[in-house]
Amino acid sequence: MAKGIRDKVAILGMGCSKFGERWDAGPDDLMVEAYIEAMADAGIEPSQLDAAWFSTHVDELGTGKGGTPLSIALRLPNIAVTRVENFCASGSEAFRGAVYAVAAGAADIAIAVGVEKLKDTGYGGLPVGNPGTLAPQIIPNGSAPGNFAQLASAYRAKHGVSREDLKRAIAHVSVKSHANGAKNKKAHLQKAVTVEQVLNAPMIAEPLGLFDCCGVSDGAAAAIVTTPEIARALGKKNLTMVKALQLSVSNGYESQYNGWDGSHFHTARIAAGKAYREAGIERPREQISMMEVHDCFSITELVTMEDLFISPEGQGWRDVLDGFYDADGGLPCQIDGGLKCFGHPIGASGLRMLYEMYLQLQGRAGERQLKDPVFGMTHNLGGAPASNVCSVAIIGQEGA
Amino acid sequence: MVGIAAWGAYAPRLRLSRKAVTDANAWVAPNLRAKAKGERSMANWDEDALTMAVEASRDALGADDDRSAIDALYFASTTAPFVDRQNAGIVAAALTLEKAIASADVTGSQRCGLAALGQALAAVQGGAAKRALVATGEHRRARAASSQELDNGDGAATFVVTADAGAAEFLGRGSITDDFVDHFRGADGEFDYGWEERWIRDEGIVKLVPPAIRKALENSGLSASDITHFCFPSTFAGMSASLAKTVGIAPEAVRDNLALTLGEAGCAHGPLMLAHALEQAKPGEVILVAQFGQGAEALVFRVGDGVEDARPTRGVTGSLADRKVEENYLKFLTFNGLVEWDKGMRAEKDNKTALTTLYRNQDMILGLVGGRCRETGVVQFPRTRISVAPNNPAIDTQEPYRFAERRASVLSYSADYLTFSMSPPNHYGMIVFEGGGRIMMDITDVEPGEVDSGLPVRMVFRIKDVDEKRGFVRYFWKAAPDRGVLAKNNALAAE
Secondary structure, three states: OOOOOOOOOEEEEEEEOOOEOOOOOOHHHHHHHHHHHHHHHHOOOHHHOOEEEEEOOOHHHOOOOOOHHHHHHHOOOOOEEEEEOEOEOHHHHHHHHHHHHHHHOOOOEEEEEEEEOOOOOOOOOOOOOOOOOOHHHHOOOOOHHHHHHHHHHHHHHHHOOOHHHHHHHHHHHHHHHHHHHOOOOOOOOOOOOOHHHHHOOOEEEOOEEHHHEOOOOEEEEEEEEEOHHHHHHOOOOOOEEEEEEEEEEOOOHHHHOOOOOOOOOHHHHHHHHHHHHHHOOOOHHHHOOEEEOOOOEHHHHHHHHHHOOOOOOOOHHHHHHOOOOOOOOOOOEOOOOHHHHOOOOHHHHHHHHHHHHHHHHOOOOHHHOOOOOOEEEEEEEEEEOOEEEEEEEEEEEOOO | OOEEEEEEEEOOOEEEEHHHHHHHHOOOOHHHHHHOOOEEEEOOOOOOHHHHHHHHHHHHHOOOOOOOOOOEEEEEOOOOOOOOOOHHHHHHHHOOOOOOOEEEEEOOOOOHHHHHHHHHHHHHHHOOOOEEEEEEEEEOOOOOOOHHHHHEOEEEEEEEEEOOOOOEEEEEEEEEEOOOOOEEOOOOOOOOEEOOHHHHHHHHHHHHHHHHHHHHHHHHOOOHHHOOEEEOOOOOOOHHHHHHHHHOOOHHHEOOOOOOOOOEOHHHHHHHHHHHHHHHOOOOOEEEEEEEOOEEEEEEEEEOOOHHHHOOOOHHHHHHHOOEEEOOHHHHHHHOOOOOOOOOHHHHOOOOOOHHHHHHOHHHHOOOEEEEEOOOOOEEOOOOOEOOOOOOOOEOOEEEEEOOOOOEEEEEEEEEOOOOOOOOOEEEEEEEEOOOOEEEEEEOOOOOOOOOOOOEEEEEEEEEEEEOOOOEEEEEEEEEEOHHHHHHHHHHHHO
8 A cells, every 4th residue: 555645745835815705806816815825924936836736616607727827817937737626625636736746756845726716607606517418418407505415314314313403413513613704804704693593594405504505605725835854944843744635536336326325425434534544543533633624514514524433423413412513622623614604615625624724733723723733634525425526634743 | 909908198297276277367367267167287397298198108008118019109299399300209219119110290180199099000900010109198388368278288198009909999980181270370389379169169070070970980880879988078068968969979978078177188188088988998888089170080999808907007097186286377377488487597507408418328318228237237327338336347248227117215305495496496316226226316296395215206207408599308207206105105004
């Protein structure tokens, strides 16, 4: 087996734009915003960048295909720019590319930038995409919430949880994230909400109401990575190291073979298992200090707690209701507000998750700062429960 | 004996309350209040003449999905979705009939359903076909506040015609052709344009139908008094009784024309009444079915000893029982494209169909054919070169496997209020099949609260999308509650 990525690459700097309905900004403005912060944090000049990875999902809305949108927006010095796209996990994919380039020795310093400008459609929710020529002739006329909502019916059926209990548990997921988001000035949604508000919100896709769905936001995030040696040479101390980077991709097992029960993410369990091995983590519930998971919908976050082997299978909803994942709980989750409140500009989200873990590990999370975190985990999904890509990344303190 | 070996019928589950219509329209058409009786069948938004004909045909052909014996197909409708693309070809693909069959669309008149049946009988008699399928379906549109809107119904009926038919022996046919224009709909016309009803009745039906009936009797070697079931669709009250009297058919032979329960389903209505008669007739009884339309068509059958065995699962009897009353007239108008409503920006997506993709995947899209690995027996949808079996991804081992007649149930679902739907919320979910395989698909004919994991479903052939810009209708299969299984489960639970 490969030795893995553990402790080979350090994060030199990160940046993240304000997320939200950025009527004032196009994709270029958002990329520049994240880039300037990341470059200032890294303390380097553009000429020191060897290569760039660029993630964006929806190219119909004008950010564009290829590497040129990033290179032109940032006026990069004609370096290699690779555009990556892996649904909502595109940001993690850009990070993976940059980290691998550094680990391979092909680049000394590489940058990953993710962006999405979603609020140019004229309507709420995600843009209606172009699914090609075959899919629209057979797939249901659905939406992201409708696809993820199906986890709920299958989870209830499998674990014998009542509609009411599950609805209450997923409501708590959102209430917790809103409380966290209220402490984040870059977040799209910064207002706390009550369980009653969540339970009584308009239905979007049964059983998910408005507050069970994450923000559809504009935003960009960036990470600059290098070797620990170069980082130290540039004067950095207390390095934040990459501990694990795993990606698992559906091969049709869930959607075409009668094995998967519809209540969980097959890929997440595979990626999480590999990531723990890569990072040398044996007891994730105790060892992981904090995490940012792909809470596109409240039910996704709930089942993910089990897929990441933090909560026992069928018990995630109880941990949620017990406050285990709250800011003051056993394993704080979505401490920056998550996709739910920080927002979900698709191509940027994976990098945004890493941004919060990085700030926390660096002790720079301000009002949200957790005490002495060692390992931060991000979980970034793309696609739908029956067919998806799942990225699990772990970053942590040097020497941990 | 040449005749009917099997039959099937379909009426959509929704039944529009006529009172709901006349109440809504009383301000503009108070005279229609007299028609506020009973209900009419109402196609769901995703049903049309063709999808209903496919359902009736599946009812006639039964659960056995080996349909290789069918060697001819006639599809009759005046409301087929395509004017130039053979509609029968779509029916054939949906039913996974063989490619080497004869087929034709029969259209142009309200009697084209019986005309198609007559042609099939002649083809089998003449030896040109051995086992012919005659599928009829109709989904007529009418202007809001018209009497046609109240009179019409939507439905379909199908017959299997063979030379060794046990259900009904074909005895004779009578046809009259006369360009009596009681109504017409031009090639680009949206709605019928009709002439005065009294003229249609007195100069049309009264004068043109009896000669057809007499000719059919003469060709059958029977007299009118031999007829025990007289089927004649008409929206004029008492018309069939009066015709029976004219030609000498006994009054008790005159059958219910289903006006109060289904409405008149155009060219499929004579066939529907014939199917209904077969479901109630006893061996030895004689059925005469006739229909008017720029002339008239009449067919005579003697019910055979095999009629009981041939009775379909659903038929007209089952269709009448499987009903849900719709009181919302606006929903009917919307489903029939009579209201310009705000569909929202999500409905703006282009529904252009790649015809190359459609043809390349024809059996999958229209026939719901997947694959079965001949090495592992693993069943999957769609069929692929490399098997999905996790422990044995065998290459090039898959044989076509039909899913349409397999029982299935819901694994997971949602009712989606965000996505565009003609009948929100759009239900869809992961459907798992007995015998293997699963498909994420739309769920139709359901109300909010009706679906949950474990719900038994059956496959139905429906409209997937309509490309209004180019006039193309896209079809695929959907899951609908298997109400037969549900009823059995409920009965078991009650015990």
